Amino acid sequence: MSYDYDLFVIGGGSGGVRAARVASQTGARVALAEEYRYGGTCVIRGCVPKKLMVYASQFAEAFEDAKGFGWTVGESSFDWATFMAAKDAEIDRLEGIYNKNLKAAGVTLYDARAIVTGPQEVTLASDQVITAKTILVATGGTPFIPEVEGRELAISSNEIFHLPTQPKRVVVVGGGYIACEFACILNGMGTEVTQLYRGTQILRGFDNEVQDFVAEEMRGKGVNLLVGTDVAKMEKTADGILVTPDNGAAFTVDEVLYATGRAPNSAKMGLEDVGVALGKKGEVIVDQYSATSVPSIYAVGDVTDRVALTPVAIREGMAFVETVFKDNPTSPDHELIPTAVFTQPEIGTVGLSEEDARAIEPIEVYSAAFRPMMHILAGRSERMLMKLIVSKASRKVLGCHIVGHGAGEMIQLAGIAVKMGATKEDFDRTVAVHPTAAEELVTMSTPTR
Structure with a gap:
């Protein structure tokens, strides 16, 4: 049978865009439909604008702290409209890059809602019917507001x-x-x-x-x-x-x-009508290769409700292309994923919590809470937390948890060591970078419990 495309991707977020671009680079004929804006939740109304808002919100403390270091800081105020305009301009720029990169890779774009109307068929909002040998659902998730009065x-x-x-x-x-x-x-x-x-x-x-x-x-x-x-x-x-x-x-x-919470964005997509199995929350059920119950339909990213993180969706999209278009069956690795939470103070974490690790095997816990150097002259009481969870038997670091300024940056690098199976002694043998907060990770010598 002749198809319009080798691959049709529904959803222009991180996972769908990466899969479409890389698949097209293999010589496949690829199309992608996006009903809102390219970049998905992460770029348009998630990670990227949120991080810009985090930066904006931190200046109030920076102005206060500067006084402790001898700076004379004048009256300051925050203008919401000015920031929002700057944020929107950056999001527009990034969306343009996504659009440009897809077109440069040879992907045909449809700025329209698409639903699945057959195992190898999608229908656009314009009623145009398109066939594809393989369909990839990458529609992400959507915020959930529970039933409450008002x-x-x-x-x-x-x-x-x-x-x-x-x-x-x-x-x-x-x-x-x-x-x-x-x-x-x-x-x-x-x-x-x-x-x-x-x-x-x-x-x-x-x-x-x-x-x-x-x-x-x-x-x-x-x-x-x-x-x-x-x-x-x-x-x-x-x-x-x-x-x-x-x-x-x-x-x-x-x-x-x-x-x-967020719910998988699978409603009114026609998935169940063609036999795609969904879970209780509407998640698309997939196997280790992101294949659904219909052989020609795959799904990646938040719509599968596996690990709802942008880099994970990208990895799943890449593994999908390896499996389907490079004849190299590849399962995305969901173990030991480093992640950051941009609270204030921010969190960086990888591996097991103390509670989860203790339920599995005997462990040692190394923990240190302290005021970072910068906060002392500033007169700020905010503390930092460094914590390692260590297996008594293997000596492997099972979990690393950091709370404080720069935690997200630190955990990316600590995550490499934990992923490689580093032991507490490997951390101990590493010379500290002084004076830094991160040196606590390699200088904690006595278990706290």
């Missing part, structure tokens, strides 16, 4: 990037990394922030010591963090939005930001 008054992490004016009072609902990051961002920009989380502690799934450490530091910076608390209802009033929690007194804010 939910139409809330915004998600999508809308926060497009608010025309800075909210002066905000409730952030959720305890995951997105909620915590935005609570810190808005707090740093001068917004009065209350964060509500129904669980017992924020950052569920992270090392317990890291959870407690970050929560304490966030409160110290002014975030009104309330755990064991959820929203009962929201009502519009003349002064804003009246938020009634399920315990405690109600209060009024300008915006309510829900960051309570």
Whole structure:
């Protein structure tokens, strides 16, 4: 049978774009459909604009700290509109690069919604029907706002990037990394922030010591963090939005930001109609090679709900091309993935938490909390945390956890050592870089427990 394309990709995010470009470079005829903007969640309304907001929010402390080092700093203020315009210009630039690179690789682009209407057929919003030998679903995820009275008054992490004016009072609902990051961002920009989380502690799934450490530091910076608390209802009033929690007194804010999780973006895609199996949350079920239950259809990235991280989606896209177009069956490696959370202070982590490691085997824990050199002259009480989880039997470093300035940068490099199976003695043999915060990783000599 003759097909219009060898590969049709649905979704122009990180995973889909990488798969389309690399597949096209093998000589395959490739097309990609994107209904919104090229770059996906990460570039358009995720990692990239969020990191720019993190940078913007950190200058308030930088101005304060400069005084401790002899600088005379004049009156400063933050202009939301100026920053948003600069952020939008950068996102436009990056989207243009994505578009340009796809075209340069020979990928045919369709600026339209596409759904699957057959094992080897997609239909665009214009009703144009296109056939392809292989279909790759890379539609990502979408923010999830639970059913609660007044939910139409809330915004998600999508809308926060497009608010025309800075909210002066905000409730952030959720305890995951997105909620915590935005609570810190808005707090740093001068917004009065209350964060509500129904669980017992924020950052569920992270090392317990890291959870407690970050929560304490966030409160110290002014975030009104309330755990064991959820929203009962929201009502519009003349002064804003009246938020009634399920315990405690109600209060009024300008915006309510829900960051309570994301759902795979698989609804109304026609997937189940053609036999593609979906999980309970709508995730596309795939095997180790990203193949679905329909032999000609594959899926990568957040829509599969495996590991919802941009670099992972890219790796999955690359492995898909190796498997399907280079006759080299390749399974993406989801073990020991370093990751950063851009809270303030930020988190860098790779490997097992203390709790997970202890449930598997006897371990040693090396932990150090201290005030970094920069904070001392600045008169800032913020501390840093360094933590290593070590197997007693193999001496391998099973987990590395860092909280503090530059944690994301550090964990990228520490992640290489952990991925290679480095032992505590390998860390000990490494000469410290002095004076740095990171030297603590190679100088901790006595287990704390």
